[in-house]
Amino acid sequence: MPAQLTLVLGGIASGKSAFAEGLVRQSGKPMIYLATAQAFDDEMTQKIARHRKARGPGWHTIEEPLAVAQRLRDIAAGHCVLLDCATLWLSNHLLSDSDLEAETHALLAGLADCTSDLVVVSNEVGLAGVPDNALARRFANAQGRLNQSIAARAARVILVTAGLPVTLKGPVA
Template structure:
């Protein structure tokens, strides 16, 4: 898959689980030729997540500076400079962390988007599209799905470019790559 350089300051790449969105986002960042910062939002709470993180490290390869921060955008976004591209992987894990910690999701989303506005670097955000499946059976899962949908809408509205990845194939929904 050929990836061109970014045409906007904020790019959102969304798709289903294991759709190829992270690999596409990584290739997009590499194509910029800029210093690459990787904002890791996951918390490693079990062996399965550790294996997933390890696979992502191998997939990503060298040349990245990793910033591990599961919650606070204010600790990450000011670090990025104009010569950098910052990859947030992923907004879904970031949201999950806040949801499970019972944080005010609207307040956290506003802080994240405000941080994007004040960040000097190009930003690429990976996020999951969770609204294409069945209605979840339990209240927490339904709350998460709704919150993820609202977050994705807010991210897409703020983004210069939005790309949906399905089966490893990118489809530009807004802007251009």
């Protein structure tokens, strides 16, 4: 089990990643950024570059779009790991036509096996309307279940809206 598991939720461009990065910096431990994004177009390439520049020095970055559970197991104790983000990880598996149930189970096991502090960023999709197509509904339902499963295991859950954190569970950040 991680020394401490924190889930940081929020909408798109809510400030959740920047807030989560701050939590990792505050830990004082060696920082690992476990990135799940894939750059399929110029806009995403630029976004990844902006995020990397904004993080600044001191981060060891691991890019892993799919096999996050194994990567978490490979990280030695004593670090603080930022998994950014569970939403893109899920999207990657959905678009790869993976078995989402099996992959989600593997991710949850990987979270439990990680021996370093862990901050997981994820999008809160439950505040939007019902999607208008089957793929989007499948994703929203899977994302909601994943968020609930991680939140149940987390010592701390924080919702970030407009850059402002609200602690939902555990000690105030």
